[in-house]
Amino acid sequence: MIFPTLIDDSRLDSYLIALKSLTEKKTVEWVFPKNIRISPAGMAILCCLVEAAKEKEVLIHFIIRGRRKTDALHFLNHLNSHVLSHKGVVSPSLYDYESENSLLIGRPSGLDLGFMEKMEPKFQLSDDLDFDCRLILQELMQNSIDHSGGERYFMYAGLWEKEIHCGVLDMGVSIPAKLRQKYDQPDDIQLLLLALKEGSTTRRERTGGLGLSHFRDVLRRNKGKLTVASGWAQIRFYFQTRNAQKSTLKYRLPGSWCFARIPWGGP
């Protein structure tokens, strides 16, 4: 599998091919081309793929073409030497990574609110932007813990091309699979749309369903972008142009990946 020169949240199908190959082979080669760039979201995607490979006991060989000391190569070397080569008991913070412009954690379970405390001083966010990023990440993190069935989740934040990117990814129970227990909808796209509406919830004891709809409002106010992929569905919201693209993924994503982007000129 040859990865694209830009790994980010834009062409998810190309990473889902890599995920699918993990169910077919016991050893895979992942080739990362010269001049590769990896956005903060791309880092979290790669962590999901590596975690899936480790769980399926598939051996991955990284072939890294570039030699220049870039952020992307530094991250790939971190994954290769720190995560892929790791033997023995897995530490909860095995995947944690920090560079000048990004923060990433992977947690097997439970809240990690320390992440939010690190964000504001690291990226020198304005008070409002810090609040919005906290709100988005906290809602996504809780959602992942509540619904994904105890799989490790990855949370990231970072600066990328005049935007702040943040999101949470997991490889647990997908949003459509969870909602299908309660709601009757024709396909995964409709179920995913329902998940983003106020008042839809799978909780029995405590009513909920406010979080995801509210953070959509936050992104709307900031003219941001939101991508949610889960099961067979992918929805991209462009709040500046008020467009939404709904599509069926070529390969099923066993889990939920949520990516938010907010335009930001810097501190």
Place this chain on the structure above:
Amino acid sequence: MQIVIKKIFKKDWVTREAGEQLRKMIGDCIKKGGKVELDFTGMTIASTSFFDEGIAKLGMEGCSPEEINRLIVWKGLHPRDQELVRMLCQKRDFEIKIFSQ
């Protein structure tokens, strides 16, 4: 009674479970006719779950908005958190006044 959020909710200030704990603490105190000082100093909550469960659902504990306005003293609540609490309370037709010191 003083509830210092940073002290009592130092590990979790975002979930519905934590919000429920807060609601019960406030409800118990108000039922006895006592005043409650909610101290959010040094905290940014930014959680719809915590505030919905902890404040907007206070009606479920038998508290009226008038009682809340009379008996709760807000301290150090972030301006954006104030907006969030107001919005969540409005959604539940439980309109309260928040004047954070």
